[in-house]
Each structure stands twice: as structure tokens, then as C-alpha cells.
Amino acid sequence: MKRILCFGDSNTWGFVPAAAVRYAEDIRWTGRVQRALGSNYCIIEEGLNGRTTAWDDPLRDYMNGLTYVGPCVISHFPLDLIIIMLGTNDLKQRFHLNSWAVAEGIRQILREIGRCTRITGDSLPEILLISPIPVGDGITRSPYANEFEAQRTCEISHQLSKDIYRVSQEAHTHFMDAALYAAPSSRDSIHMEPEGHAALAEAVVQKIHGIFKDR
Numbered sequence: 001m002k003r004i005l006c007f008g009d010s011n012t013w014g015f016v017p018a019a020a021v022r023y024a025e026d027i028r029w030t031g032r033v034q035r036a037l038g039s040n041y042c043i044i045e046e047g048l049n050g051r052t053t054a055w056d057d058p059l060r061d062y063m064n065g066l067t068y069v070g071p072c073v074i075s076h077f078p079l080d081l082i083i084i085m086l087g088t089n090d091l092k093q094r095f096h097l098n099s100w101a102v103a104e105g106i107r108q109i110l111r112e113i114g115r116c117t118r119i120t121g122d123s124l125p126e127i128l129l130i131s132p133i134p135v136g137d138g139i140t141r142s143p144y145a146n147e148f149e150a151q152r153t154c155e156i157s158h159q160l161s162k163d164i165y166r167v168s169q170e171a172h173t174h175f176m177d178a179a180l181y182a183a184p185s186s187r188d189s190i191h192m193e194p195e196g197h198a199a200l201a202e203a204v205v206q207k208i209h210g211i212f213k214d215r
Contacts, residue, residue, distance in 0.1 A: 002040065004082075005076050006033075015049060032201035050063045081125055084129050127171075131178060181202075
């Protein structure tokens, strides 16, 4: 059985746009991937609303992905693939980061995963970096408008794929751009509608088949 860890934020958790509830398992992309791949695969969901790549959030505890990824990965070993889709929460105005810094936060996560394998003696899993969907132009009308930096957030979010791809190439991981398959809901400009989860899941399934094709 192939064990796949999905490490992400609210769009991995399955946050319903402009609501404080979660999509059902058969709606969110992780659940769809599990159903499509079948019993020869185990999808492990590790999505957290508000999770950053490598930054402590002064307003919310436990959001730093870097401080959690180590125990998370070790607790789920052995793993065949780790999927990482993070970056949107790094764009909040209280961090004031550019796309280069967000991508470098992901690089720190990759380094921590490597350190974990050295500690446990396990093989390094395949890693797939997914650049998140961009923030929508309607962010100024979003329920989360006060957390982001309006037009600057939108512009930087569109630059993320380039910088995350750069880190992916340098770290020799797999890469996908979620923006090719899904878009943010007009309801909050951050989270995906069911059709976005469906399209992303289909693309992820194809990517997973490609990753394991030669193994």
C-alpha cells in the first residue's frame, strides 16, 4: 500500500468558502483522491486552517507549519509521498512577505523532512509541491479582507507558482500549479468551491500515477 501525506492549510482541510464548516470527505480533494486511487493507497489528511509555511502567527497559536511538520511526518512514517500545498496564509498583512520568502519557507519544510528521515533511518519519500490557487480579485470584499493586503496580496499570490517551482527544481521534487485546475470562490476569494476540489483531485490523481509509474 502506498501511504501519502497531504500537508496543507484550509484548502486541504476542506474549508467551505465564507463559512466555518468543512466539506464532507467525498467533496474535498483529498477524499476524492482517496476514492479514485482505491484501497492500494492511503491518503492521510493533515490540513490546518491558517497554517503558514515557516512563520509564527502572532494572533493564532500552532500555525507554523515548520514546527509541526517534523513530528507529523515521523508519526506517519513510513511514507511513500508527501504532498505540500501551502503559501496562502503567508500572504496575510501581518507577515508582509514576498513570493520569494514564501517559497523559502517551503524550502525550510523540505529541509526538516530530510532531517526527520535521517533521525528515523527511513527513506526520503517522494515529495510533490503544489503551488496554491491565487487569491481572488474580490479579496477587498471578502470576509477575510482585513487579514490580507488587497491588491498586493493578489499580485504576490500570482507570483507564487514561479518561486515554488524554483524551489521544487532546486530541491528535486515534483511540482504542480493548482491554479491550472481550480480558482478561488467569489464568496471569499480564498477557498475552493466543490468543482475546484474535483478538478484539483483529478489532476493530483494523474500526477500520483505518474510519480509511481516507474517504481
